[in-house]
Amino acid sequence: MSKPKPIDYADASPEVRAVFDDIKTSRNVPDVNNFWKYLANDPKTLKRTWESVKEVMAPGALDPLVKEMIYVAVSVTNGCGYCIASHSAAAAKAGMTPEMFGELMAIVGMANETNRLVNGYRVPIDAAFEK
Amino acid sequence: MSKPKPIDYADASPEVRAVFDDIKTSRNVPDVNNFWKYLANDPKTLKRTWESVKEVMAPGALDPLVKEMIYVAVSVTNGCGYCIASHSAAAAKAGMTPEMFGELMAIVGMANETNRLVNGYRVPIDAAFEK
Amino acid sequence: MSKPKPIDYADASPEVRAVFDDIKTSRNVPDVNNFWKYLANDPKTLKRTWESVKEVMAPGALDPLVKEMIYVAVSVTNGCGYCIASHSAAAAKAGMTPEMFGELMAIVGMANETNRLVNGYRVPIDAAFEK
Amino acid sequence: MSKPKPIDYADASPEVRAVFDDIKTSRNVPDVNNFWKYLANDPKTLKRTWESVKEVMAPGALDPLVKEMIYVAVSVTNGCGYCIASHSAAAAKAGMTPEMFGELMAIVGMANETNRLVNGYRVPIDAAFEK
Amino acid sequence: MSKPKPIDYADASPEVRAVFDDIKTSRNVPDVNNFWKYLANDPKTLKRTWESVKEVMAPGALDPLVKEMIYVAVSVTNGCGYCIASHSAAAAKAGMTPEMFGELMAIVGMANETNRLVNGYRVPIDAAFEK
Amino acid sequence: MSKPKPIDYADASPEVRAVFDDIKTSRNVPDVNNFWKYLANDPKTLKRTWESVKEVMAPGALDPLVKEMIYVAVSVTNGCGYCIASHSAAAAKAGMTPEMFGELMAIVGMANETNRLVNGYRVPIDAAFEK
Structure with a gap:
């Protein structure tokens, strides 16, 4: 394992893309921030963190x-x-x-x-x- | 020097009493909290901290x-x-x-x-x- | 005193070199990391820290x-x-x-x-x- | 609002009881710890935190x-x-x-x-x- | 509001300049450090912080x-x-x-x-x- | 493993007693503080910590x-x-x-x-x- 790298939409799995899509729609932004691209290395943590943040910050x-x-x-x-x-x-x-x-x-x-x-x-x- | 002890109004110097009085008036309370009674061990820090808190929390x-x-x-x-x-x-x-x-x-x-x-x-x- | 600078093996005292040598041998690496090169500014802390880390991480x-x-x-x-x-x-x-x-x-x-x-x-x- | 108080099973809403039941079943314990009884003051945070902890600690x-x-x-x-x-x-x-x-x-x-x-x-x- | 920017003496208000002047005189330095130039975005915090630091560090x-x-x-x-x-x-x-x-x-x-x-x-x- | 308990001199191993004796002699005190009695649960950490503290605080x-x-x-x-x-x-x-x-x-x-x-x-x- 080397230094964590960001995962861009183009290279993301369908599971990760689904989260990225929800972030982009919810926030009305063209792309997600680096935070999400790095978390995408662990799709479960990406999904759980996004859903938690979305709930807490609503x-x-x-x-x-x-x-x-x-x-x-x-x-x-x-x-x-x-x-x-x-x-x-x-x-x-x-x-x-x-x-x-x-x-x-x-x-x-x-x-x-x-x-x-x-x-x-x-x-x-x-x-x-x-x- | 032993463990810090609180200083009550009755035992306080005029300098400390002036700060206690201002806290009581500003906050409309009959006595100051423990925090101020302990800080009263150092009248300069008591005065500076109270004035800063008063300004910042206004x-x-x-x-x-x-x-x-x-x-x-x-x-x-x-x-x-x-x-x-x-x-x-x-x-x-x-x-x-x-x-x-x-x-x-x-x-x-x-x-x-x-x-x-x-x-x-x-x-x-x-x-x-x-x- | 200016900003701490790293001390390389070539410029190190015999005392520091002895610690560097032990790190290189214990870890089977050609050179020590920056952490040790900076700690070398204080040979006593370098030696104590290395010996503690070696013991704790064994x-x-x-x-x-x-x-x-x-x-x-x-x-x-x-x-x-x-x-x-x-x-x-x-x-x-x-x-x-x-x-x-x-x-x-x-x-x-x-x-x-x-x-x-x-x-x-x-x-x-x-x-x-x-x- | 006064100091937070724990919420016991007997006094809990159905929503909170459902989380308490899942904790008790998952961990095979007769009662939940104080942590969960205090979080029960906010059922959404209770549920989200329990589900997150359950996922992360599995x-x-x-x-x-x-x-x-x-x-x-x-x-x-x-x-x-x-x-x-x-x-x-x-x-x-x-x-x-x-x-x-x-x-x-x-x-x-x-x-x-x-x-x-x-x-x-x-x-x-x-x-x-x-x- | 974008990223905080430093405020230089030339662009500072009289209120900020007065603090900068006092720092320069007290410390006998030709210019203030970045810390003060950034705090100058909030003249009240600049003044209060400088007066507190000056008192505490005397x-x-x-x-x-x-x-x-x-x-x-x-x-x-x-x-x-x-x-x-x-x-x-x-x-x-x-x-x-x-x-x-x-x-x-x-x-x-x-x-x-x-x-x-x-x-x-x-x-x-x-x-x-x-x- | 339950909550850590202190180890008193009377119940200590020779290894632990040697450290306790050195603390008592170095500091000229009749007994060691709770910190050392709890660390005594791990004799290696007790010894290493005491020797480090003694060196650093000299x-x-x-x-x-x-x-x-x-x-x-x-x-x-x-x-x-x-x-x-x-x-x-x-x-x-x-x-x-x-x-x-x-x-x-x-x-x-x-x-x-x-x-x-x-x-x-x-x-x-x-x-x-x-x-």
Whole structure:
């Protein structure tokens, strides 16, 4: 096994093409992103991941823009460059303005800071939060 | 130096009391949470952190509920028990329903999963995301 | 002190060369990887790390392929690009097939997801797991 | 919304009971673990997560013991106490001996160490790993 | 919103220029680093972050070299390439020798290792540390 | 295999006792901490870890107090409760004052914040840091 390679539509199995087609239709895009082309190396994980993402990111109690910003917040915390790039783009497409992005980053930074202050000072949970 | 201990209002310096008073007024609460009582061991960090949190979490391009949910997303990713408890409570107070919480958790879980699939498959950033 | 630079065999001290020689002999390779060339900037850490890795990765109750896949799982979780690349290659050399890699990634993704669901829902440990 | 509470079989909706029944049958256990009782607060996430875990952890190119140890490796890296406890128990049930656990921990520790040495020394990926 | 772009002094608002000027004066440098040019997209975060960093990194009970090495330790643990590069340079400027850097990396690696051994073995805190 | 249990001196093998004796002598303490009692389940890892820690934490180019504070910084970033407690105690024993602890925490918090700002804004490394 060498370094994973992307699988393009032209070279994909019918099983993989079915997922690619669903992504393209659902998102109204001419081609799928690299993420899906790499996952196509494992058709079961491709299918399961796409179906999970489609379900989780569908409009619900939270709207799509909020959902994409939460995705960005996690990706920035984990330092996943690809995910930051792709979900920032998706958030922008869903309506995120530069002001919103600035506030999102400010919160993510602040939360990462106070998470560690809590750890270091060994702060016990207030009784009110345990109900 | 032993384990950090909380500093209550009654035992606090004027400098610390001023911050506690501002927290109580701004949030309309009778007492501050443990987080602030522990930070009070370092009055400069207490003051700076409170002023930063106050600025960052104020209503802006994003509304307070969205801001609290982003805070929860980061805290869950980092596994900070205290922060999950306190910011889940704050989010609920700002209007988060159980349905919203369920969707928030689903996205946080999914993002943590796909962040690692990207790492493992070594997915390069699509040219479209680099503009 | 500027950016760390690799130290090649030709420029290495006898102390570093002894470690490089042991790596080359143990692994039957003509040269050591970049990791060791950079660690060579600190001969004590080079020696300690190599001896620890050699001991830990030797066949034991777990076979070398399983060991390399565990190494990949950690590296993917931490997002260490170099470590993912080098230990994926080592796992492949030890017999990891693309199917195995696919399953490995699926588990790593899933574990990262459920780790966060546990955090967010604040799930207490079942009594049965505490014995 | 207050702190998440577990949902027991007796209080569960038919949708949740169907998932609980499948878990109990698949694993041949009299009751489900706390993880599932908490996820039951969001029936969609409960169902999706169970189906994903069932698919990912089924015997395949990797055997169940190896799969559980990989799950433990990720959970230890992330510091998820619940997941470490539950998946260590599952691994033990699948045949993990104390010797295997010891070797697993040694690798997880070592990988977390060398991941950071790579970061700090800014080690570039060897050309051989990029093919 | 597209990919964030740096804002140079020539194109900056008076508000941003005031921060840039203070950075240049405080650090006695002819231009600010990329970090500040990107943060300039959000003038409030730029100002707050600079004032916080200036306060936190000022000489105090800990000297500047120790402070920069702590910054490097965190950045290496989180795998932030930019931060490792910039704070390693700042530490070197403050007097960090290659020997110090080697010891710093050795500790960071070791701490990341033992942090996980503690997690995996589920080690309870000694009573002596709880006082 | 059930939950790991500590191994006390009275029940330890000669191999384990030799390590415990060396820890007690080196640190001039009447008994070893829980960490070592749990690691004793795997004598090879106990021995290797102790010898590595002893080498890494010995006085060198960095003094013991600085070394312990770096250990705390990593442990706080990773959220390892046991390690925060034990290494904070060790740092205090080595001379860390409450003022030093406050500054340490402030830097750790700040570094975790700016690490994420860098990720989110996708800041490229300045050419000056690549030399």
